[in-house]
Amino acid sequence: MNEGIIIKGVGGFYYVKAEDKVIECRARGVFRKNKITPLVGDRVQIRISDEDNTGYIEKIFERKSELIRPPVANVNHALFVFAVKHPNPNLWLLDRFLLLAMKQNLDVTICFNKIDLATEDEVRELSNIYIKAGYKVITSSKITRQGINKLKETLKDKITVLAGPSGVGKSTLLNNIQPNLQLKTGEISKKTKRGKHTTRYAELLELDFGGWVVDTPGFSSLDIDFVEIEDLDSYFKDICRHSVNCKFNSCRHNKEPNCGVKEAVEKGEISRSRYENYLMFLEELEKIRRY
CATH class of the missing domain: 2.40.50.140 (Nucleic acid-binding proteins)
Structure with missing residues (x-):
């Protein structure tokens, strides 16, 4: 054997x-x-x-972790890659990814790629949403090679699942990190403004400097029915942090009065986009429970 x-x-x-x-x-x-x-x-x-x-x-052998989509086992780190432009970042999808990573107790790094297509202010504003929420954020570009060394340091000696929509540059980033991988890359569809799939299946790639990375097909949806509605706020680091200031222990940070989370949103301590995604997820889970 x-x-x-x-x-x-x-x-x-x-x-x-x-x-x-x-x-x-x-x-x-x-x-x-x-x-x-x-x-x-x-x-x-x-x-x-x-x-x-x-x-x-x-x-x-017994799995230490298991992801549903992409279907991979035993990863301990997630690198979520989104472009700052072309295609525009889908933060609704990113926040869903973060829920899954939290469920599996994965260390998380967020990479905003193609920063050469945006202004410094645009990149900073986008990054700060998630830095403020408590996540590690790396910005990168294949044109300037900014962020490549930081990504190497982040991937070293970990088993990383690399995920994000098609067309954001995941395969290109990996080729810049380790050229001998020679992964196929694609372009953005002029008609749909979305990426064309170039990765056809999940594959575990060994890194010369230590570690493994799972290159996965791009995808655009992710069910969150694994989350109990009472626990949803605990999946949002920033919302959970401010929920201690709510008047009611059962506060869902929606219509309740004296809500510490809503106050933090008004003060700019929690990103409004994060809060709005939380409310959409809350509504989605309520519908699931109803039916």
């Missing part, structure tokens, strides 16, 4: 790196019977056939 890590899964085949070799494997039927799907990032035990050097996954 050999132990390794799944670095890619395509069409029912899983590619496992074990002892500096990549072995093409299938999963035993028992996993399908037990409704278990091997994931990229899974630590597995495999049996290799002497005849053709292919293998079978015999055991999946």
Whole structure:
């Protein structure tokens, strides 16, 4: 038996790196019977056939974390990449990503890319929304190469899931961080103003300077039904911090009086965009509970 890590899964085949070799494997039927799907990032035990050097996954070791979309296991760090322009940043989606990262106890870094397309004031205003909320923010550009070294430091010795919408420059950033990855990059559709998918499946990439990164297909939606409505404010670092100033312990920071969160929004201590996204998520979870 050999132990390794799944670095890619395509069409029912899983590619496992074990002892500096990549072995093409299938999963035993028992996993399908037990409704278990091997994931990229899974630590597995495999049996290799002497005849053709292919293998079978015999055991999946306990996962330390598991993401739903993208479906990857055992990551401990999330790098969420959004462009400052072309396409414009979707903060509603970013805040949903942050909920999932909080659920999985992942360390988080937010990267705002393509800063060469915006003014310094625009970049600073966008970054401050999340710096104020308590997140690490890196700004970057393939043109000026700003932020590349900071990204290397952030990725070193971690297993990182790299996520964000299509067209924001995720693959280009990785190619700048480590050129021998040679990942395909795409352009923005002139018709939809959205990115064209270039990454077709999740793949675990080994970094020369230490660590792994999961390059994932771009996507534009994420369910949040894993969040209990009573716990929603605890998923927002900035809102949770100010909720101690609410008059009522059960305050949902919506229509209640003497709300410390709403006061913080009025004072500019919490970004209005973050608060508005919180209210939209609250309404969404209320509808889920209703039905």
